[in-house]
Amino acid sequence: MRPSMGICEARSCSPAHGPRLRIVMIAAGVFEYTIELVNALSQRHEVDFLVPGSRFRHLVWAVHPRVRLHMLDWPRHRDPRSLAFVLRLAESIQQWRPDIIHFQCGQVWLNLLMPLLDQSTFVMTVHDVLPHVGDQESRKIPQWIGAFTIRHAHRLITHGERLKVALAHRHHIPLDRIDVIPHGVLSFYRRLLPSPNGNTSRATGRAEVLFFGRIYKYKGLEYLIQAQPKITRAVPEARIVIAGRGEAFDKYAAMLPDPEKFIIYNEYIPNRRVAELFDRADVVVLPYIGGSQSGVLQVAYAFGKPVVATRVGSIEEAVDDGVTGRLVPPGDADALADAIIELLRDPARRAAMREHIARQVATRFAWSRIAEATESTYRRAMAYRSTSL
Template sequence: MKVLLIAPGPQDHAIAVANGLVGQAEVIFAVPDRHYRDLAGWIDPAIELHRLNWPRTRSPRNLSLLAALTRLVRQVRPDIIHVLSNTTLWLGAAVPLWRRIAPVVVTVHDVTVHPGDRDTAQLPDWGARLMVRGSDHVVVHGEALRRAAMARFARPMSEVHVLPHPAITRYADLARGMTARPAGAGLRALTFGRMFAYKGIDDLIRAEALLAGRIPGLHITLAGRGDDPGALCHLMGDPARYDIRARFIPDAEVAQLFLDCDVVVLPYAEASQSGVLPVAATFARPLIVTDVGELGATVRDHGIGLVVPPRDPAALAEALARLAADDALRAGLAERAGRFAVGPIAPARVGAATCDLYARILQRRMSPDRKDVPHIGRPN
């Protein structure tokens, strides 16, 4: 099977998907050069990589990009075209042309825009919907998101499929050459990623203030670009507990942060899913997450952390205190997180489920009137 992946981003997810398909399909990988230039070493050499001049959204040179992608489609004649994000405005215009050659699948990471997410909000809502409307099939990362996508995009269940977010392994690979901090008293909590309003950073800070002195040695790292958590210092119980890195975090620093933490906290007020969760799992780090989007279901189903209600600083404080006080619980959650990364969300295993989806889509395309071709749900 020949698969053309078109991957404007997110880069970590796209690389994990592409690498997971190696050995199970012939993979052609079309990506923006400016986003993947420094990441080429993490892409399996068996993949046919095309790094394209990919203009910014407002540039009329995007017409040249669409022409180049259409030439590539015609040249390689793929069996499946899979666009790994629906947040690139111009691609929706070319999808009707590509569908004449092969079925087009699009991955939707966020069915709706998160509050305060300035990055995604730059794309007009109609652009994201246009990409989905023009595709043959849609992929999301959980059953709740599947239902939401069916409702928002008016697509039947047979055209909306669930594939898990694969493990992102490259930071753990980098960390193998690093030294972890010495073990000590207290709890080192990490919140990593884009610091926008929906991430619930204010709730985590309120939770820290509620804890007062219950966790001696508590240390919280808030790392990532976006809004500066330092602006919330008036909510902090003890500002000395915080390490705030309000900027882009280079890869080696990301690896060190996950290596050094005891727990990864996702205190989101609203979410669909999170790429931070599969990074934490590859480091075998337990999680504390809020019950939003697919986060709660993923953590509960696989026993890899604690789940609390969103917008509940008191519950978040209790979860932190519980993990700090119970070494055995923390170790058990960590062990299951590590097994989760090499089991259900291992890139090769997700790749196998993805190939199975592609095969069923092709079967359906060849037999459009058959009623006994099942849809794809959560992979086994």
């Protein structure tokens, strides 16, 4: 475990961007996204990154040494020690005198930080505007918890224009208090590859279609399973790789038309295996029937992999149809199969898509740009708070 560093008292200024900020970033989840963000922000600002130590240890390697990482003994939300934990946390944060406190996920006891630190400026990133269909894990936390933080934050961030409108409508928040900042590319997994070059699927002699992540109803895995016969009739060497865990897999196993056409890892996937799976894939598939955005899509882009995704949430805002991947209607197994076949049969088109993806990774989804946009959100939040006092 890396120890937390001391707090620097000096604040420098950059003429181009304004004063150097002291940022407290609190993440109860979405760790991969937040790691990339704090690493980028720390190039110009002082960042304290607070995480649950027991759930974060496998990712410590990815946090830049500039970031002050605090691995906290963070109780679960039903633990009676939570109140004392939040009181101690508020006392520590108050001593640091941050300019911004940025929440990445709602958590029941963290709501108390707002009244306890009422002289602070709060920003929250809302990754998922609506609860996911069938995601029982997320539903264990009452919806009012996130709603409280959303309604009391000085400014909000979400990842797409459609999400912005939905967030404003759901929580009765003015549109001008919400900023749209794209979900950046999750590139740190590439550091775990034994070699930066080469697609290892070529050595296996097969074409691999990857479905990766938590397995819940909203991910639409059943439609990819239904698409398999059509895919493998057209591309006999194709195999569908399913990697991840979630709800009971038995019902999906019973759906498999040709089990030998699937490679299944229904388990926790270690970081190095994540890198290997994406490196090996020819196409990454997101057959979601619901959802807001996708970190899986941004891991695929980090590896230069074209995606086949559905038009749900703001996923379609991140996929340039026919350029970085293909978009199909949700719940349409035939359209899903056709788009996958189209890409598997055309290596030259996949190569062209990789080039377009690389350009977007270096521009639209680059963390340097996202950090600048986030800094602008911070300064707007500070201005809003100062005028509302």
